[in-house]
Amino acid sequence: MAAVEQRCYNHGQGYANSKDAMHGPRYDSDKPNMITTVYVDPTSNTNCTTDSDDSVGADPRQRAARIVKSEKPFNAETPFSLLVDSFVTPADLFFVRNHLPFPEHTDASKHQLHVEVQNGKKKGTVTLNLDDLKKKFKPTTLTSAVQCAGNRRAEMSKFKKVEGIMWHGGAISNAKWTGVRLRDVLIAAGVDPNDDTIKHIHFEGADIDPESGNHFGVSIPYHKAMSPEVLIAYEMNGEPLSVEHGYPLRLVVPGVVGARQVKWLTTIRTSEEESPTQWQQKDYRAFSSAYNVGDNVDPASATAIQEGPVQSAFCMPAPGSTISAEATEIDVAGYAWSGGGRGIIRVEVSTDDGATWHLTELEQAPDQTLDDMWAWTLWRAKIPLSANKRRHELVCKATDRSYNTQPETPAGIYNKEGLLHNCWHRVTVDVK
Ligand code: MTE
Numbered sequence: 502m503a504a505v506e507q508r509c510y511n512h513g514q515g516y517a518n519s520k521d522a523m524h525g526p527r528y529d530s531d532k533p534n535m536i537t538t539v540y541v542d543p544t545s546n547t548n549c550t551t552d553s554d555d556s557v558g559a560d561p562r563q564r565a566a567r568i569v570k571s572e573k574p575f576n577a578e579t580p581f582s583l584l585v586d587s588f589v590t591p592a593d594l595f596f597v598r599n600h601l602p603f604p605e606h607t608d609a610s611k612h613q614l615h616v617e618v619q620n621g622k623k624k625g626t627v628t629l630n631l632d633d634l635k636k637k638f639k640p641t642t643l644t645s646a647v648q649c650a651g652n653r654r655a656e657m658s659k660f661k662k663v664e665g666i667m668w669h670g671g672a673i674s675n676a677k678w679t680g681v682r683l684r685d686v687l688i689a690a691g692v693d694p695n696d697d698t699i700k701h702i703h704f705e706g707a708d709i710d711p712e713s714g715n716h717f718g719v720s721i722p723y724h725k726a727m728s729p730e731v732l733i734a735y736e737m738n739g740e741p742l743s744v745e746h747g748y749p750l751r752l753v754v755p756g757v758v759g760a761r762q763v764k765w766l767t768t769i770r771t772s773e774e775e776s777p778t779q780w781q782q783k784d785y786r787a788f789s790s791a792y793n794v795g796d797n798v799d800p801a802s803a804t805a806i807q808e809g810p811v812q813s814a815f816c817m818p819a820p821g822s823t824i825s826a827e828a829t830e831i832d833v834a835g836y837a838w839s840g841g842g843r844g845i846i847r848v849e850v851s852t853d854d855g856a857t858w859h860l861t862e863l864e865q866a867p868d869q870t871l872d873d874m875w876a877w878t879l880w881r882a883k884i885p886l887s888a889n890k891r892r893h894e895l896v897c898k899a900t901d902r903s904y905n906t907q908p909e910t911p912a913g914i915y916n917k918e919g920l921l922h923n924c925w926h927r928v929t930v931d932v933k
């Protein structure tokens with residue numbers, strides 16, 4: 502049994518540098534959804550959850566497998582080694598990004614969703630609960646990755662100082678979501694699909710900023726909101742949503758960054774403008790590389806992020822791994838994803854800093870095409886190694902269906918918030 506106390510109290514530090522990081526629960530590869538080893542003793546953990554609002558839904562056994570970035574609010578990333586264990590990320594390993602304390606726990610039967618529609622001169626609010634959604638609308642299931650716009654920020658910060666949670670590459674996960682189409686709910690609430698006065702749809706969650714009293718909120722463009730892939734989800738991987746991921750209702754916006762996928766969804770509102778919140782107007786805008794941390798920047802100088810760029814990263818080998826001098830090849834694996842449903846057409850790996858490249862084998866959602874690839878791509882290969890090296894430096898890059906590919910370095914994409922970092926991912930393996 503590994504002691505978990507230190508994990509409960511490692512505010513902001515996680516255990517990325519401790520040996521434990523590589524020894525979380527493992528998944529039997531033949532049975533991807535079964536935890537075969539859980540060596541956390543929940544009885545030793547009672548102090549973890551007493552004084553914190555943020556304990557709701559954060560079972561210490563679940564936390565133990567992830568790298569905790571902050572306790573209040575609760576933020577945690579998935580270790581690289583666990584990300585590629587299964588195509589669909591189990592809910593208890595799925596990364597968590599919260600800006601605010603967990604909301605008061607609500608029973609699904611008491612949770613209300615308000616849909617406020619202004620259609621020309623007509624104005625009205627329709628209130629629905631989970632049962633109404635299930636009874637009145639057709640359910641839809643799709644697999645979609647959620648990636649935080651700050652994923653891989655820690656690497657950008659090595660290039661030049663940036664601000665924000667220092668995510669490595671684990672602020673991304675992939676799940677099978679079930680819910681109803683946002684489009685169907687908007688139309689039932691009175692939206693005319695041909696209305697061109699509606700430009701944006703606003704969303705609010707039940708979580709509240711204790712200082713300002715504001716709810717978490719953002720918006721997406723109207724045309725995206727009316728696209729068939731956007732769901733009000735109530736299930737994740739065939740189970741009711743967990744509290745951490747938005748129970749009882751969350752918005753799923755495939756192809757768009759995590760920030761727009763509002764958890765604990767309470768309010769939907771039509772508008773001619775983007776949401777007025779800080780998360781739409783100020784944060785989640787990647788500023789020009791002309792600006793540095795500390796500069797006073799006009800938020801209007803950048804656009805609110807929606808779709809993200811093409812991304813890939815190694816999950817295997819783990820950073821700091823070693824390999825024997827006799828090895829002639831190495832197993833590599835990782836993930837790739839691109840915004841807007843742009844499918845991944847290839848992922849390549851180089852052992853000579855990009856002079857030559859090797860193709861990898863792709864695993865993709867069988868029911869998605871290159872034009873609606875909301876799920877991530879997992880990739881694997883055996884890559885030949887050249888002899889007489891004391892250290893191997895591997896790099897990977899993905900290309901999407903629009904032939905967008907990743908930049909070699911952070912130099913041209915630097916922004917002081919460390920957002921949308923997608924340069925070639927590198928991992929170093931020492932020869933023993
Ligand atoms: N929804 C609410 N209500 N509050 C939040 O803080 N964070 C957003 C989004 N939805 C957030 C939210 C951000 S920035 C991300 S990256 C995703 O949730 C993360 O989803 P997850 O915690 O299920 O991984």
Ligand code: MO
Pocket residue numbers: 598648649650651759760
């Ligand atoms: Mo995020």
